[in-house]
Amino acid sequence: MSRSRQEQVATSVPGAVGAEIGASLAPVDAELERRYPGDPGTRQPVHTVYVPGDAFTAGTLRSWGDRALAALDEHAPDAVSFAAAVGMDPALAGDVYGRVRAKLEREPVEDLRVDFEDGYGNRPDPEEDETAARTARLIAEAYRDGAAAPYMGIRMKCMEAAVRDRGIRTLDIFLTGLAEAGPLPDGLVLTLPKVTYAEQVTAMARLLDAFEEARGLEPGRLGFEIQIETSQAVLAADGTATVARMIQAAEGRATGLHYGTFDYSACLGVSAAHQASDHPAADHAKAVMQVAAAGTGVRVSDGSTNVLPVGPTPQVHAAWRLHHGLTRRVLARAYYQGWDMHPGHLPTRYAAVFAFYRESFEQAAARLARYAARTPGDAMDEPATARALAGHLLRGLDCGALDPAEVARAAGLTRAGLEGFASPHRGHSEGRPG
Template sequence: MTDLAELYSIADNTLHDVDKDVRGRWATPITWRQPVHTLYMPADKFFTAAETLSEYTEYARQQAAMAIQEATGEQNLEAGLVEVAARVELPPATAPLAAHKLQTQPIEDIRIDLEDGFTQRAVSEGDRDADEDHYAQRAAEALAAWVEDKDPHAPSFAGIRFKSFDPLTRQRGVRTLFIVLKHLHATGTLEKLDERALRLTFPKVQSHHQVTALVRILQSLEQQWGLTRPIPFEVQVEAPQAILGANGDAEPVKIITAAQGRCLSLHYGTYDYSASLGVDAAYQSMEHPVADYAKDMLQVATTSVGVELSDGSTNRIPVGDTESVMTAWQLHTRLVNRHLARGIRQGWDLHPAQLVTRHLTTIAYFRDQWKHSAERLRDYVAGDESRWMDEPATAKAMSSYLRRAFQAGAITEEELAAYNLSLPLLEALQLTGRLSQK
């Protein structure tokens, strides 16, 4: 009769290398707070409106409130949001929560853009380097002030987007990145930052070798400055080569691997990606089939490896007459709800007025099913199988959903407590789906 110990040994020896992945890089779900959006602002436009992130937050809040007032005629923010919710076919009950969000933290994540949005159209060719140096320094100063400010209404996440490592823009991208990081280090704020708070967006990546180059640059700076913590970054996927490599490999996996644990997020770039595949401008969209294919690949690559995923943006901006604004808000509502339903928890916004439907839609999405999830999770915790027989994987998914709902401002701790649930319990369940045995 075969000894069980021998069978155990066969299985363990065969799966030794796979076990490292199962317990390691395949076992890191997103349990931390991920921003629901990223607001991208060209550096020159940002500093035309404000000098600091806190000032820009107030500017964006005012712009959003003004858009609501002009589109609805309502002076009161909450009353205006009730009208907007009705026009975009969302429950009016979301309005008070969205109003609170706009008043307390309208921007969760902001990126001062020194890449495509920073066009320098009015700057002569010979003056553009000096101009970008100027704005890179101002961005660095704004980020340093943000760390020291501790304003509870300011974004929880912030950073820059620097130019790509394509041959024509590589040196400019490195130079801008260096200016920002050097100032943050010199002021001591780089070391004070939460490891996920600073967001450095690396655009137009086509090959994992470009990521390797960035890692080596950061390693060099860390060594020179005596930093003990790696500087992380996020990668923007805007080219088909970043989805399917020339040799047929899944390039997103190689990009994440090349980042050596530094990759915070993969961001889908709607328009560069669509255009590179020959999609005509009128049909470029977050919901085009080529976009869905790319995001499917990114979603598979980021699942359970501790890397966030963000959808792209819509360039249909809610400005102009009431009909134009409402049409843009209706489109934005549909697109935000669509990527949330696909399991993509973040997207881009390009204008403060998009914050209106960003928060209305996100809150409505999570309010829609939160009680159902809370009831099932309460029964799962209690061991009650009279209505549902849920497994640990489902418990993990429901815990993740409820935590995201709380983080987005859609539910409160008091509402969770009514179902015998707490944030620490949800975090524990999200990791394993199992209750700890004492």
Template sequence: MPRTSLDPAAVAALTARLPAVDLRSPSGRQPVHTCYVPADKVTDSTVADWGAQALAALGSRSPSAFAALLGVPEDLHERVRAKLAAEPVEDLRIDFEDGYGTRPTEDDDAERTALLVRRWVAEGRAPTRFGLRMKSFDTKALADRGLRTLDIFLTALGDVPPGFVITFPKVTSVAQVEVFTDVLDLFDHDLRFEIQVETTQSIVDGSGRLAVPQFLSAGRGRVTALHFGTYDYTASCGLGAAHQHLAHGACDFARNVMQVSAAGHGVELSDGSTNILPVDDNVDHGWQTHYSLVRRSLAHGFYQGWDLHPNQLVTRYAAVYAYYRETLAADARRLKAYVDKAGGAVLDEPATAQALSTSFLRALDCGAVTAEELHTLTGLTLPALTALARRATT
């Protein structure tokens, strides 16, 4: 029997002090975007109206012209058209904050829009995810108003349906998250919220510590996502208007902090918006700008972003579909080689197999690929892909 010098009992006593590792990935389907609509503009037909306008914009370009404009395959035109016809909006946020402005009262719109959401859910017309963005806690007056709107909305809504989420904007301190979480405890609902990261204080606090981990801890499991706010954040950094855009290095820094802070917490990430809208004589430029920024976000691991106008749905889906389909065949071969232990020029590890499988499942969720395509290309069933994405087979 081989000799050892370590006392097993002493080793066991030491390893017993190790904490359990609890690394979680976001569960369920993550939408590719969030559409913000001012509360006073939300009607019973808002989702259908956004889809119809986006379809009309796409229809103004032939498949060849659309492909040439964005540098995508011509068949993407039909894929995007089908998506816009079937599910134009994956996530809708009824906005009582910046998009809504300051009004004498929000009460009527809060109750009216909640009743609309209640009808959508009852009739099976609600987006996969939906909710409201309330006022911030910048001042006590704003906090009181935001909480009143939330109370009226939730009272009119009744039972909180699956997919409902609250957006908590302009967070500047962990105390705000603590108070908001305590307020949510007062409601008889299992409420979840997303934090908008749009101030410098939401990246680094006054003592020089990263703020996001503290926010997540203060949320006590209620925080589902971190959403980046392009223009408030760049303004808080002191950037001039000409340099307030998603591709600025200041935004890259903030997003990197969000990524490392959220990793392992089961929290989704969403990028911000662009104010260059594809409207009037600016459609082509607006589409090209939006397309390139969405592709940039995807390359940096942000699979969701804000859309502020129906015409942006066209390039949202064009960018997302192109991103997933461009490497589909090569990624499938790579995953198949890993599963078959076929070897080759690339020696992939379980982490890469996880990333490939997760990407396939994201593509399936948004409609970029079909289950049949994935099975044909990889030879794997959806349960097998899901197991690889969770690293359950290692």
């Protein structure tokens, strides 16, 4: 509308009122931008694999892939037997099974966390010092040689008094070793476990500040995941959601909230037989985490199952069905990442993830294509839905469930176009195909 046309339209509120409102809300605008920047638009791994520090070697990643493939060969050597074992739709079985095997050969682990906490235990200081230094060397070599997982890092001991100094020293040794080997890898991930108070998160942020200053790194270069394993991390003594405070206490460094199935369940008194990611207590904790993290750019991860797919084939199949079902369940609840504790979990992790994206692919791509072209259809989608559709397709591409060519063909969008819809606040033009 031209200015002359605007001047002909009658209004009643003086222009100064709008200016006054804008000035009064400027601090709120800034606060919204600071606290809720939206999703970072980077790849989120579908899982995190935990390996004790003393067990981690240069061959760990390939070993996990080979052991997972061997489990398939022994217990489900073809698509039909695998689909029957896990309860998968037979119509998807051939494609999914082939993609699972290809994934295990190409990229068996998406995110590896070398564990210095529960999986490692308390060791003599010289031993943990040496393990931390060796871990840094092996991870640096893996990134240098192109053999690394997309994401790699460590889980240190927590900030509780009994192990605080040990955790700080291990993290320092690890990060120093990485920094001396060359630039820190983009896929570096750090995990702070057993957090109960926001002040412990602030302490972790302060520790990383000090390391960046000592090494001459850009402020804020290092981020970390917060592990939610205690009741105090979800609900504070005053009844507020502690986890929301923790995100702010990280001062922009928090990258994820990871649910700890067994520590959290035990903290609430759940008996061992019922400690699982589908327990009502787990659903409540993850829902609080999800709401606290929404819009902040912090991702939420589910925990793990401790039922291992080992032993005779019927026992392996039972464990696979359980893991496959739990993975599908949390994907539907928008928790796109979980933990895997055994190589035998990899086939069902990837099978559940791939089937989740493939069975909804055609509909999601068609809806986004109609939205991008402003074509009427059987759903009236809004920008928020377009963001969700684009994000869904991008996650499918990242993990290998979908291929770029088929997505471009069905959605009419390149990856850049999908990213424009998924993260319009990051400078893309929403509604414009790429």
